[in-house]
Amino acid sequence: MDDRETGDPRVMFAAALTRLRRRLPDVSDETLARRASAVVLPSGRRVAVNARRLGEWANGQSVPRTFEAVMVVVQAVERTAGGGSAEQPTMAHWQQLWRAARDYRSSPATGQSSQPQAQIVIGRPPSDAAALRRRDGLADSIDAAMRDASVRQILLTGAGGVGKSQLASAAFHRAKQRAEILLWVPAADRLSVLGSYARAWRALSGARVTGSEEEAPLPGNARGGDDETQADLFLNWLRSTATPWLVVLDDIDDPGELAGLWPAGDAGRTVLVTRRRDATLLRPGVRMIPVGVFTADEAIAYLADRLLLDLGPAAGQRGFQAHRREDLAALAAMLGHFPLALSQAAAFLIDTGMDLPAYLSLLADRRESVAGLLPPTSPADEHGGTVTGTLQLALEQAELLAPPGSVRAMLELISMFAPDGIPDAVLLGSAARDWLGGGPVPERGALLALRALHRLSLVTHHGPAGSAVVDVHSLVQRAIRDDVPPERRERLATAAADALEEVWSAPDCDPETETVLYRSAEVLLARAEGHLWRAGGLHPLLRRFGQHLTAVGRPAAARDMAQGLADQARQRLGDGHRDVLMLRAQAAQAEGDLGGIAAALRSLGRIRREAEGSLGRTDPDTLFVRLQEARFRMESGLIDAALADFVTLAAEARGALAAGDPVVTDADDHVALCRGLSGDARGARDGYAAIARELERELGPRHPRTLTNLTNLSRWIGETGDVRLAVTTHQQAVDGLAAVLGRLHPETLIARHNLAYWHGIADEPGQAVEQLATAAGDAELALGAEHPTTLTCQVNLAFWRGVAGDTAAALRSLAELRPTLDRVLGADHPRTLRARQQQAELLYRRGDHSVAADRLTALLTDMVRIQGANHPRTREAEELLARWSREQVAVDSRQEINATQKAPAAPDAES
Numbered sequence: 001m002d003d004r005e006t007g008d009p010r011v012m013f014a015a016a017l018t019r020l021r022r023r024l025p026d027v028s029d030e031t032l033a034r035r036a037s038a039v040v041l042p043s044g045r046r047v048a049v050n051a052r053r054l055g056e057w058a059n060g061q062s063v064p065r066t067f068e069a070v071m072v073v074v075q076a077v078e079r080t081a082g083g084g085s086a087e088q089p090t091m092a093h094w095q096q097l098w099r100a101a102r103d104y105r106s107s108p109a110t111g112q113s114s115q116p117q118a119q120i121v122i123g124r125p126p127s128d129a130a131a132l133r134r135r136d137g138l139a140d141s142i143d144a145a146m147r148d149a150s151v152r153q154i155l156l157t158g159a160g161g162v163g164k165s166q167l168a169s170a171a172f173h174r175a176k177q178r179a180e181i182l183l184w185v186p187a188a189d190r191l192s193v194l195g196s197y198a199r200a201w202r203a204l205s206g207a208r209v210t211g212s213e214e215e216a217p218l219p220g221n222a223r224g225g226d227d228e229t230q231a232d233l234f235l236n237w238l239r240s241t242a243t244p245w246l247v248v249l250d251d252i253d254d255p256g257e258l259a260g261l262w263p264a265g266d267a268g269r270t271v272l273v274t275r276r277r278d279a280t281l282l283r284p285g286v287r288m289i290p291v292g293v294f295t296a297d298e299a300i301a302y303l304a305d306r307l308l309l310d311l312g313p314a315a316g317q318r319g320f321q322a323h324r325r326e327d328l329a330a331l332a333a334m335l336g337h338f339p340l341a342l343s344q345a346a347a348f349l350i351d352t353g354m355d356l357p358a359y360l361s362l363l364a365d366r367r368e369s370v371a372g373l374l375p376p377t378s379p380a381d382e383h384g385g386t387v388t389g390t391l392q393l394a395l396e397q398a399e400l401l402a403p404p405g406s407v408r409a410m411l412e413l414i415s416m417f418a419p420d421g422i423p424d425a426v427l428l429g430s431a432a433r434d435w436l437g438g439g440p441v442p443e444r445g446a447l448l449a450l451r452a453l454h455r456l457s458l459v460t461h462h463g464p465a466g467s468a469v470v471d472v473h474s475l476v477q478r479a480i481r482d483d484v485p486p487e488r489r490e491r492l493a494t495a496a497a498d499a500l501e502e503v504w505s506a507p508d509c510d511p512e513t514e515t516v517l518y519r520s521a522e523v524l525l526a527r528a529e530g531h532l533w534r535a536g537g538l539h540p541l542l543r544r545f546g547q548h549l550t551a552v553g554r555p556a557a558a559r560d561m562a563q564g565l566a567d568q569a570r571q572r573l574g575d576g577h578r579d580v581l582m583l584r585a586q587a588a589q590a591e592g593d594l595g596g597i598a599a600a601l602r603s604l605g606r607i608r609r610e611a612e613g614s615l616g617r618t619d620p621d622t623l624f625v626r627l628q629e630a631r632f633r634m635e636s637g638l639i640d641a642a643l644a645d646f647v648t649l650a651a652e653a654r655g656a657l658a659a660g661d662p663v664v665t666d667a668d669d670h671v672a673l674c675r676g677l678s679g680d681a682r683g684a685r686d687g688y689a690a691i692a693r694e695l696e697r698e699l700g701p702r703h704p705r706t707l708t709n710l711t712n713l714s715r716w717i718g719e720t721g722d723v724r725l726a727v728t729t730h731q732q733a734v735d736g737l738a739a740v741l742g743r744l745h746p747e748t749l750i751a752r753h754n755l756a757y758w759h760g761i762a763d764e765p766g767q768a769v770e771q772l773a774t775a776a777g778d779a780e781l782a783l784g785a786e787h788p789t790t791l792t793c794q795v796n797l798a799f800w801r802g803v804a805g806d807t808a809a810a811l812r813s814l815a816e817l818r819p820t821l822d823r824v825l826g827a828d829h830p831r832t833l834r835a836r837q838q839q840a841e842l843l844y845r846r847g848d849h850s851v852a853a854d855r856l857t858a859l860l861t862d863m864v865r866i867q868g869a870n871h872p873r874t875r876e877a878e879e880l881l882a883r884w885s886r887e888q889v890a891v892d893s894r895q896e897i898n899a900t901q902k903a904p905a906a907p908d909a910e911s
Contacts (some may be wrong), residue, residue, distance in 0.1 A: 009100035010242075014060035015090060016097055017799065020074065021058050023081045023088075029054050035456070036069075036076040047072050062242040063101045065149060065266045081560055086755055108419040119176065122183030125169035125248070129343065130381045131305035133298050138291060142171045145287040146178075146269055153262075153270045155282075158291035159457040159473065160275050160390035167291060168273045170246050179268070181245035187273075190257040193249065197231035197261070204237070226810060231261070249273065252806070253397065255280040275394055275457040293473070294339055299332035302339075306346040306381075307356075327356045334363045336419075336474045341387050343380035345423040351378045358382025370479040388479050392469060394456045403445045403450035409436045410449040412484055414459060414470060415477035416496035416527050417520035422470040423503060423513060424450065424463060426520070431502045435495035436684040469516070474601050481527070493531035496524050497541045504544060510620045511551075511704055518548045533572050536578045538565070546586035553788050554748050559590035578621050581611050585625045592632045595829035597867060610873070614813065618656040623649065623663050627670075634674055637870030643674035657877065660698045665691070665705070669712065677872050682720040688713035704747060707736040712753045723762045730755040744782035749775060749789050757796060765804035772797035786824045788831065791817065795835045811846075814839045828866045830873065833859065858882050 024032060029051035036049040047068045054073070056062045064070055065126040074094060089097065145154045154162045172184060181204070186195040238245060245268035252258065252274035263270045272281060282288065286586025294302065307323055349359060362368050369386045379386065381598050385393070399407045413427065413435055425433060427450055433441040436449060450470070454461040459472040484492060503509060504517050521541055525532065532539040542565055549558035566583035573580055585607050592600025608629050611622040634642035650667035657664055672687025692713055695706040710733040718726030734755050737748040752775040760768035776793035783790055795817055814835060821832040836859045844852035860881060863874040 009097070009104045010060055010063060013063065013097045013101035014058060016094070017058045017073075020077050020088060020384070023077055027080060031074070032076060032080075035080060038071040039072040039075050039079075041068060041071060049073060051182055062240075062266060064098065067095055067098050070094055083099050119180050119182070120203055121176070121182045122203050123182075123196060123248075125172050125250075126165050126186045128167055128169070129163075131302050132166065133163075133294065133302055134170070135152075135163070135294075135298065138167055138289065139170060141289050142271075143174065145289065146171070146175065148287065148446075150285065151269070151287045152264065152285040153272055153287070155272045155274070155279075155286050155288040156290060156291055157272075157277050157457060159476075160385070160394055161338065161387060162291050162293055163339045164273045164275075164291045165250055168250060168271050172246065172248050172270060175269075179244045179246040182248045182269075183245070185247060185249050187252045187258065189253065189578060190261070193258060193261050193347045194227045197234045198227035200229040201234040203238075204234070235261070235263060238263050238268060241265065242267050244268060246271070252281075268834065277455050277457060293337040294332075294342070296329070296332060296337060299335075299337040299339075299342055300328045302342055303328045303332060303346060306343070307349060323356050327360065330360055331356065331363070332362065337473050338387070338473060340380050340390065341374060341475055343908060344374040344378060344387060347378035347380065348374065359415060369482040370475065371482065371756060372494070385605055387475060391458070391476060391479050394458055398452040398456040398458060401455060402448040403437070403441070406436045406441065406445055406449035407452050410446070411453055411458060411472075411476075411480050412492055413496055413499065414453075414472050415480040415484075416492065416524050417500075418523045419474045419477060420469075420471045421516050422472075422520055423516060424461065424468040424470055425503050426499045426517070427470060427501045429499055431495065431498035435492070435499075439593055471520045489529065490531040493524070493528035494539070497521075497528070497532055497539045500524065501539070501541045501544075502542070511745060511747065514548060515552065519547070521545065534570070537573060537577060538569060543579070545580060546583070546590065550586070550590055552666060553783070555590045555593035555788075559587050559594065562590060563585035576610065576614050577613055578611075578619075581607055581615075581625070582621050585628060589628045592628075592635065595826050595866065597632050597635045601629065601632045604632060620651050620657060620663070623653050623656065626899035627663055627666055631670060632678070634670065635871070637868040637872065637874060639674055639678045639870070639872070643671065646670045648866070648897075665695070669709070672716075673712070676716050676719060681716055685713065685716040687722050688716055702736060702740055704737065704740055705731050707740065708747055710736070715754070718758055718761065723758065727755070727758050727762055730758055735866075744778055746783065749779045749782065749793070752778075753789070753796065756800070758802065760800045765800050768800040769797065769804050772800060786820060788825060793820060793833055795821070795831070795838065799838040799842065801808065802845065807842055807846045811839065811842055814842070828862070830867070834873065837873075837880075841880070844884060849884065853881065853884055853888075856884070 015875060021032075033049045033051045033054050036054075037046060037504065039047060045068070047066070049069060049072060053062070053064075057064060057073075071091065071094075073092065074088075075514070078088075135459070142156075145151045145305060156168055158164055169184075172182060175182060181200075182198065183200050186192050204557060238247075245265070247263045247268065248271040249258070249263075250273045252272060253276075255274070255276055255278050272286075274281070277288075291300075304325075307328075324368075331345065332342065335345060345359070349356065370828070371386075374387045376386050392499075395411065401407070410427065410432075413432055414422065417426070428443055428446045430440070433443065433446050436446055450459070450461055453459040458476060459470050461470050462468065500517055500521050504514065504521075509517075521544065532542060541826065545564035545565065546558045549555070549561060562583050566580060566587055569577065569580045569583055585604060588600045588603035588607065591603070604625060608622070608625045611619065611625050615622050626645070630642050630645035630649060633645060646667050650664065650671055653661065653664045654669055668687070668691050668894070672684045672691065675687060676684025688709060691709050692706065695709055697704065699706050711730060713731060714726050714729040717729055730751065734751045737745065737751050741748050743749075743752075752771065754770035756768045756775060759765075759771060772793055776790060776797050779787065779790040779793050798810045798817065800811035801813070817835065818839075821829070821835055825832050837856065840852045840855040840859065843855065856877060860874070860877050863871065863877055867874050869875075
């Protein structure tokens with residue numbers, strides 16, 4: 001290796017490749033390229049090599065983009081020459097040579113001046129915005145893509161106004177450390193791109209940039225003719241040069257307009273900045289980096305910096321006082337951390353001198369429009385548009401991609417729901433399609449409208465892989481609702497409710513989907529402005545609120561929601577309307593679930609009599625009220641009376657309702673339960689087994705209702721004495737629910753709790769403690785620290801920990817939980833009463849028999865008052881207290897006998 005090879009790694013690599021090439025002097029470049037392309041690498045891949053590139057590598061004009069190209073050339077030469085040469089580098093050495101050549105950017109090639117050539121920067125990136133945020137995560141992603149040899153283009157995509165151009169500008173300036181040619185192109189239309197490329201070609205003409213003597217011809221004086229010709233010359237030069245370059249195409253409006261104008265070449269990178277997400281942009285070699293809104297911390301920091309102004313003494317002011325962090329956080333949250341909106345809001349506050357609390361009040365007023373709150377008279381810093389203007393521009397472009405009118409109508413519909421997690425089935429169903437065109441629209445037309453919004457980054461449509469849901473920014477929703485004419489708002493609200501109801505009422509709607517639908521229904525209720533109330537009654541969707549909240553274990557929220565809707569319904573529909581009766585029944589049901597069993601029973605009795613009088617005994621709504629009344633009669637301890645009610649109800653419901661109706665299934669379920677509670681454990685087990693067979697036949701073995709019934713069957717298997725089978729059956733239910741609904745679903749968590757309980761009954765308290773500890777943690781994560789299911793897990797975890805031997809810690813835990821139970825559930829709630837009984841039991845286990853008996857006696861008095869003397873839990877506590885009394889009598893008797901036996905004999909009487 002001669003001296004001149006040691007200075008430039010590219011020359012060293014080219015020299016090594018030339019020596020390798022000399023081993024096959026009679027083989028042409030074309031033949032060697034074909035043989036190299038046929039080599040199969042250990043990965044199973046082949047790498048295409050062409051003769052022109054092979055010549056450029058050997059002459060030092062360029063360096064292979066990947067090391068795999070070097071590997072196939074070396075292997076092709078060695079196979080053709082009959083093996084390796086002792087003088088040739090090893091493959092590891094080849095990799096070192098290649099990497100050094102690829103990473104070398106600045107030294108001139110052989111024969112050139114040792115002075116570095118001037119860097120050429122063309123175009124004008126936007127200036128830094130005031131209070132600019134670096135956004136480290138996104139900046140690091142861009143820099144990593146720049147370094148990745150497999151990436152040729154970096155696609156920054158996101159809604160207008162999220163800061164894509166600012167990120168690209170920062171990356172453009174950082175790239176000056178690596179690239180020698182940098183071009184910033186305003187890419188809104190084809191003419192602008194052609195003009196920028198032509199300008200770049202003219203700037204390059206006559207210039208010398210770092211490269212080898214044999215590098216592809218530099219522009220020299222061949223300036224070409226018009227812009228299109230010069231643009232072609234520039235693109236061709238990018239393809240062949242070894243000079244590092246960067247091109248940024250900013251604000252691409254229509255990718256189709258740029259056909260034939262995409263920069264390409266091994267030596268450079270292209271950054272594409274656009275709100276578009278079209279297939280044209282998504283292809284191999286492109287790294288897509290989605291740009292979203294600020295994080296909460298970034299948004300607060302931006303506002304704090306932007307609003308902290310020092311106007312100086314000449315202005316006669318000391319500057320703005322620092323705003324309270326909670327006000328800044330509130331403003332950031334109300335604007336959804338949207339950078340453009342935050343910039344406009346800050347400009348509006350500075351321009352008007354309005355204080356932040358007053359502006360927050362305006363934002364909270366739904367009568368205020370987005371255009372009025374973020375006006376064009378207070379423009380954003382370094383952005384040419386406003387929030388509403390940017391939105392309208394994107395919407396106009398999206399409308400060109402789908403049937404006329406469908407895109408705006410689709411976005412109007414989306415604006416009525418929660419901003420995230422909208423199932424696309426809601427937006428593509430028949431109810432939604434009726435809204436899109438004023439009549440039936442094909443599903444394909446609805447999908448085109450939705451995807452058009454996605455392509456313009458107005459919404460994000462996740463799918464088809466994973467959950468098919470739609471996300472949208474809340475500010476976009478508000479701006480779109482502002483533009484809905486008053487005469488269309490009632491129809492829009494009804495269409496949104498119809499779309500939710502259509503999916504919710506489907507037989508295959510699973511609990512997870514119901515939770516997502518409830519979130520959107522709750523948002524819709526607030527946005528519908530009373531339009532869901534009709535002359536003939538309320539929209540069916542409104543009945544689902546209380547039912548859903550009850551089903552997920554939120555009785556307090558269910559009561560408040562049902563009572564609030566019932567109060568409104570009375571004013572609009574009158575006391576005797578069926579919707580009013582149903583809402584009152586839901587509120588009474590929730591009150592009973594909270595522990596007010598006697599009050600719930602009284603209320604349901606009144607409602608049932610009214611319903612029977614106005615609707616009839618077997619009307620579906622009447623049957624629901626009768627079911628709830630019988631349930632709370634059972635809860636009050638009147639088991640035999642409740643059993644008779646359920647048997648009659650089940651028979652009449654079968655005659656009035658469709659097979660598999662939830663009222664029929666629930667009635668059968670409670671018939672079996674009452675049999676068990678009345679002492680017929682075998683009858684309960686047989687009843688639940690029959691229900692299981694019917695559910696498996698109607699719904700299948702993996703349906704959530706089938707699996708939930710399996711947990712009920714498991715209980716009565718255990719109550720009949722087969723504890724091990726009960727544990728096994730509970731485990732099957734838990735495994736099935738976890739697979740179908742997930743480990744953190746409320747039904748799964750309840751089943752996991754019950755499984756742990758039966759492990760304890762099976763004399764496995766350690767297993768019970770372990771499983772309850774996990775379930776309690778998961779319940780807190782999924783439902784919250786004060787959810788009834790979480791509290792139940794925590795209470796029973798403490799109890800079984802005490803049974804397992806750590807009584808002191810268990811009693812401390814129960815004492816700490818008691819105030820939370822009283823506050824969240826109420827002192828009279830069954831769970832609170834049960835915790836008091838468990839505390840007494842642990843005291844008794846510890847040997848504090850007198851204290852335990854006093855606690856249980858006081859509890860029994862409360863149970864009789866709240867639940868009644870015949871309630872199963874009341875009878876259980878009464879029997880436990882009686883057993884303790886018998887045990888204490890036995891202990892006292894033994895002690896008396898022992899004392900008598902140990903006493904000295906009495907002296908004989910004197911004669």
